[in-house]
Structure formats: C-alpha cells, structure tokens
Amino acid sequence: MSFPQATSTVDTHYYTAFGLRIASCLPCPELVEGTADPDVTISYGDVPESLSDAAQIGLRFQASPGELLLVVDGVARYLVRNGRGIIIDRMDGVSDSDIRIFLLGSAFGALMHQRGLLALHASAIGVNDGCVAFLGYSGMGKSTLATAFGRKGYSILTDDVCAVGFDAEQVPTAVPGYPQTKLWLDSLKKFEMDPEPLRKISPSLEKRALPMSEAFSGKPLPLRRIYVLTHAEDELSIEPIWGPEKFIELRKHTYRPSFLEGLGVRVPHFQQLSVLAAQLPLVRVMRPYRSFMLDELVSMLEEDFLE
Numbered sequence: 001m002s003f004p005q006a007t008s009t010v011d012t013h014y015y016t017a018f019g020l021r022i023a024s025c026l027p028c029p030e031l032v033e034g035t036a037d038p039d040v041t042i043s044y045g046d047v048p049e050s051l052s053d054a055a056q057i058g059l060r061f062q063a064s065p066g067e068l069l070l071v072v073d074g075v076a077r078y079l080v081r082n083g084r085g086i087i088i089d090r091m092d093g094v095s096d097s098d099i100r101i102f103l104l105g106s107a108f109g110a111l112m113h114q115r116g117l118l119a120l121h122a123s124a125i126g127v128n129d130g131c132v133a134f135l136g137y138s139g140m141g142k143s144t145l146a147t148a149f150g151r152k153g154y155s156i157l158t159d160d161v162c163a164v165g166f167d168a169e170q171v172p173t174a175v176p177g178y179p180q181t182k183l184w185l186d187s188l189k190k191f192e193m194d195p196e197p198l199r200k201i202s203p204s205l206e207k208r209a210l211p212m213s214e215a216f217s218g219k220p221l222p223l224r225r226i227y228v229l230t231h232a233e234d235e236l237s238i239e240p241i242w243g244p245e246k247f248i249e250l251r252k253h254t255y256r257p258s259f260l261e262g263l264g265v266r267v268p269h270f271q272q273l274s275v276l277a278a279q280l281p282l283v284r285v286m287r288p289y290r291s292f293m294l295d296e297l298v299s300m301l302e303e304d305f306l307e
Contacts, residue, residue: 014038017104018112018163019175019220026088028100029199030209031178032218040084040111042103047077047089056262061106063262068110070102078107083114097202104178105161109256112163113265117175118272119255122162122226124174126155131174131221132305133162134285135253136229141292143181145229147191147210148298155217156181161255164223170275172223179216180209190294225281225305228253232286236293238304239284246277249284 015022015031022031023038051069054062062069070078075098076090086107090099112119122133123146134142143159150156158177165173184207188195198208228241228249241249250273251257260266283304287297 016218017176017178018108018117018158018161019165020115026096026099026103028104030100030104030180032216040086042086042088045079045087045089047079047087049077054262055264058258058262061110061259061262063110063259065262065264066114068114068259068263070106070110072102075099075102078102080107080110080114083111083116086111095203097200098204101202106256109161110259110263112161113256113259113263113269116165116265116268118164118166118172118269118276120162120164120250121160121253121255123159123181124157124162124221124223125149126157126217126221127224127305129222130224131157131217132225132227133174133223134227134229135249137253140229140231141187141287142229143183144187144190144292144294145297145301147181147183147187147212148294150181150212150215151191152298154215156212156215157217157221159212164272164276165220166272166275170279172276172279173220174223175220176216176218179211179213181212182207183210184208190292223276223280225283226250226276227283227285227301229285229287231289234288234290235286236288236296236300237286238300239286241282241284246282247273249282250276 013024014034016034017031020039021034022040024042025044051062055064060071066082068080075094079087109119122135123142124131124133134145136142146156146159159181163175195208201207201209
C-alpha cells in the first residue's frame with residue numbers, strides 16, 4: 001500500500017510524551033523538550049479524504065490495520081500510520097492550538113493503540129513508589145483532582161489520557177504524558193487562580209492550560225490502584241468494584257474505544273484489560289451532582305490510597 005508523502009518546509013521540534021521521542025513540524029508547548037532519533041514523526045502533508053481499504057468507518061474517522069484517518073471539519077485531516085507517524089493536512093487559517101487539540105487527543109490515542117499501549121481516559125498521580133489513576137468521562141473532575149494533588153505535593157504523571165504498558169511479567173506501568181492540566185473556569189475558581197494569564201486550549205473554549213512542570217513526574221511508575229469517578233445524588237463515598245464489573249469499567253473508560261475494531265487491535269486490548277482487572281484494585285468514587293466537595297474528596301482518597 002502506498003501512503004501520501006509528507007512535506008517538510010518548516011522547522012522540526014523535538015519532544016517527549018507517553019514514553020516516546022517525537023519529531024514534530026508543529027510547535028507543541030505542552031510537551032517536554034526532547035532530542036533527535038524519534039520514535040514518532042509529526043509532519044504536514046497531503047492526506048486523502050477517505051481510506052481506499054477502510055475496515056471501519058465511524059464518526060469523523062476511518063480505520064484499517066496500520067492506519068487511521070481522522071477528519072475534523074474546518075480544522076484538519078490527520079493520518080496516523082503504524083504507530084510511527086502522523087501526517088496533518090490543515091485547513092487555511094486554523095490556529096495551532098486547534099490543531100493540537102485533536103493531535104494530542106484523538107490522533108495520539110490512535111497512535112497509542114497502534115503501538116500496543118493501553119490508553120485509558122484518566123489522569124494519574126505518583127503515590128509512594130507507584131501511581132494511582134482517576135478514570136472518568138469528560139467533566140467528571142479528573143483534571144481537577146490531579147491538579148489538587150499536584151498542589152498538595154504529589155507528582156502528576158498525566159492528565160486526561162493515561163498510557164499503560166506491560167513488561168514481560170505483565171506488570172502494568174503508567175508512562176508520563178506531559179506537564180499540564182486543563183481546567184474550566186469553575187475549577188480555576190476553586191483554586192483561587194486568575195484565568196487571564198493562562199493560555200486557552202482553543203480560541204473558542206474557556207478551558208485553560210495550567211502548566212504543572214514542578215509537579216510533573218517524568219518517569220514511568222507501576223500502576224497500583226484505579227479510581228472510577230461517578231456521580232451520586234447527595235453523598236460522597238467510595239466502594240470497591242469486584243469481579244467482571246472491573247473489566248466492564250475499564251472497557252468503558254478506554255480512550256477512543258471506537259478505533260479498536262478498525263485498527264485490528266480489539267483482541268490484544270481485551271487481553272490487556274483482563275490483566276489489569278485481575279491485578280489491580282478498582283474503586284468507585286461517588287460525589288454529589290451539585291457539589292464537587294474537592295477538599296473532602298482529596299482527603300478521602302488520600303486516606304484510601306495511603307492505607
């Protein structure tokens with residue numbers, strides 16, 4: 001199969017993220033600066049409007065083993081290939097920040113699936129000699145919790161997307177993302193932070209990028225425990241998750257699970273979830289709909305994972 005050729009008319013920037021060395025045509029101030037000899041190359045080039053042999057066609061994407069086409073109307077088309085490269089065909093007049101939202105989100109999610117990493121919709125913090133992860137849908141407070149623990153002196157591994165690898169003994173390890181959390185204005189208000197000095201993650205969104213370089217952990221850490229964030233009517237509580245429900249929760253909170261079938265990685269993904277469910281405790285965290293109760297939640301979780 002022939003792939004579109006990437007073009008290179010701009011400077012190359014070198015970064016690290018999710019355990020990978022990255023060479024990018026696009027400046028990514030969110031990421032940690034790195035060196036050459038990349039595992040992954042991000043470049044501008046011509047990207048087709050469709051895949052000729054797509055095994056799966058979904059909302060905004062087409063996929064087949066080894067490649068995924070992501071189409072974001074009015075922004076760009078992204079072609080993710082073999083876990084090694086991402087080609088961006090950007091629309092005229094689109095800001096770099098809008099390009100990066102989908103690059104560091106869905107495109108990198110596809111790349112991680114292609115590379116055999118387990119991508120979870122989660123943030124993660126360092127605890128003692130390992131780490132714990134907070135799973136949850138968008139808006140459940142993953143970033144707010146990670147920020148709160150970072151401000152309390154814990155290290156932060158990643159926000160929103162947690163990449164998990166497995167060694168020869170199948171021990172799960174979370175790899176660092178990049179030193180930033182993304183917070184809405186109400187969360188910044190909880191921390192008594194002025195949003196004005198903080199960069200918007202997109203010109204059209206009031207969500208702000210909060211640098212967390214001082215709290216960032218740049219090394220992989222064994223994953224010790226997973227918390228699943230949910231809503232309750234009027235109480236704050238935690239309870240263990242048992243049996244097959246552990247697998248179900250992990251599957252529900254896989255990052256971009258709709259990509260798996262077309263990429264041909266559903267079987268190894270199933271095996272990874274099975275290993276994770278068998279090895280780690282999962283805990284359901286219930287907080288009220290109308291109140292985050294952040295201080296109380298942080299104290300309750302700290303008491304749980306330090307016991």
